[in-house]
Amino acid sequence: MDFNFLSPVSDFVLAHNELLSAQALGRKIKIHSAQQGIPDLDGVQIAIVGVLENRNDINYIGEEFCLDEIRKGFYSLFPGSWSISVADLGDIEKGESVDDTYFALKEVVNTLIKQNVIPVILGGSQDLTYANYRAYDSFAPMVNIVNVDSKFDLGDSTKPIKNNSFVGKIILDQPYNLFNYATVGYQTYFNSQEEIDLMDSLYFESYRLGQVSHDITIVEPVLRDANIVSIDLGAVKSSEVSLNQKVSPNGLNGKEICAIARYAGISNKVSSFGIYEYKPSSDDEITSMLVSQMLWYFIEGVNYRIKDDDFSDEYTYQKFITLVESEELVFYKSNKTGRWWIEIPFLSEVNNKLKRHTLLPCMHQDYKDACNNKVPERWYKAIRKNSV
Template sequence: MSLSDFFTPIDLKSIMPKNGYYTSHLGDKIAHFSVDFPDLNQKTDIAIIGVQDDRNAINNPGCALGPDYVREKLYQLFEGSYKTKIADLGNIRQGATITDTYFAVKTVAHELIKKNILPIIIGGGQDITYAQYMAYEELEQKVDLVVVDPRFDLDDETATESLETTSASYLNKIFLHEPNYLFNYSNLGYQTYFSSQESLRVMDKLYFDVHRLGEITGQVAVTEPIIRNANMISFDIGAIRSSDATGNANATPNGFYGEEACQIARYAGFNDKLSSIGFYEFNPAYDSNGQTATLVAQMIWYFIDGFYNRKRDFPLNPKSQYLIYKTSLKHDDHEVVFVKSKKSDRWWMQVPYPTGGSMNERFHLVPCRYDDYKTAVAGEMPDLWWRTYQKLN
């Protein structure tokens, strides 16, 4: 089966400006499926995928129509100071059942990742995150998942794998899936009044990283090491405040500012390790003057900008490009080792595998902040070190 079998072409006439695109517009640069399916054997770095399915998008019917509205705005943005090699594969329409849609997304994303092409998924409901995650199943690799969301999409009452996959419960399917490939889950921007105490206890018990909106607003740079650790990212447009992004039936007054969302997207693109990203829950039915479609397009532009400015400083090779810092703790003989890239000034921390852990490596490298190094210099164990060590057991 060819990948083209999963897609329907883009109706270019419906999204193109009257006078067409400038040669420097992305609309002129992106190889799009409007007549012929893009040749992925040609050098392609990024593939855009629309998913037109909102059957399990809780309280947000209409978000299946989002992809083409985002394309309309994205194609009118100018290419940055680099040569893009991007293909737009068109839209995956909803299957006969939601399971058919998940299968299509999983298969397409898996094939692209295998070809070293990064899929940008434009949804559709956020339940499609589950299909995005399942793309990693046959790759047999541990997955670090980052979700930008004001809520934990977790059903506390009926936490079973047989639970229906919806935009409000897809994390149950991911957490309980066997075999388990999930190494770490991080949430950026949760709001406590939308989060049950039971779900917070689950996050703490599993040593997952969850960060309140208040921890991040105004200092979005603290998200960079968290994002740098991700293999895949799922961004719920409902995480952006309604004044900046009206196009979501679940939008609320609080959330990230538009420029913060763009910064998060750029950090995601900058991440050498990231191999897929999804932007979900944009609903054109609620979008005033195309404001949200424009913002999502700008977020994708910033992601692409980050992607083409990657420093390629992970894994840590050659060693001459890094500085090693060793610190001792006050009440322990243990030594905490930090690594700093000369290329990007970014920091990592070495966390040793327990006895009988990895056969090939003695330690796990986790992205961290300079503040973690300062904590260790002061003689205290960084919380990130301890949580990572617990997960390695």
């Protein structure tokens, strides 16, 4: 498939780019322009794709959508000492219907992933995550999604898809490819008790805003295990963004959201990354610069990816065994990266979804808790999910 769904980056942004320092990011990356066409993706590891679709936003009132300010901000940053190549492929315009946009996004994401390029989606409404997820249908039988959001977005899946109900569609629509869904930074008062109970009954993971702000490192294992990371800018507290973007006085701050973006980049499994619910406005330098910095940190993370060993060579890891409530828990620590995993026992008598998921990323703290006779919650949920 070629990329004929994509329209080039605007001449306005390209003219602005010409005025930047020769060392700026905008002068170092490959850009889809009207003059040059779509750049060659040979050697490219990350491709930025804008999606100008926000019609399934529950608050949509016909406003136009544009990513020029984000591009201007991002192009003006300076790269780190990176060895990876980045391309900006321009935008997927609104289709005749939202389904047309979904189809275009699904095709583009599918093509990029098959070429070992990580798509970074800059979106309108977060329901685009559904199209991103559907792009995996042909090659990934089990998909893990992390949603950085103040809400679970489960919604009423009997109604047409919206940006506050797309997760319900992901769970209930065939083919059933979702293995784990985790929400990072949720705020209890934005979620009904029914949704909180449903998350528990499906053994999905959720990390409250307070937990994340207290210790940002707790989200690293769940991001290490994710295929798709979707960030709702509504998870960011209002003092960090422009007037049009404000959602809640409480939320993640700029430093925390950038740390999460970096964790997503470092994860060897994350193969697509999206930032959604951007609302352009005339006073918008702050939000567009925050998104630019999130992009920067994601790219930085990808640049520093280290392939973990497969634990076939006993000299590359340390193995720890502890007993909790008569359960033998087996932990592994990589000598190369210092990262920890816990083994999920293979349950031969049940329909096992976990054939590829026998090692679950965890933290050193989980091992310490296990030594104190406390079962790690991620391990418990993975076991329960696997026996359902």
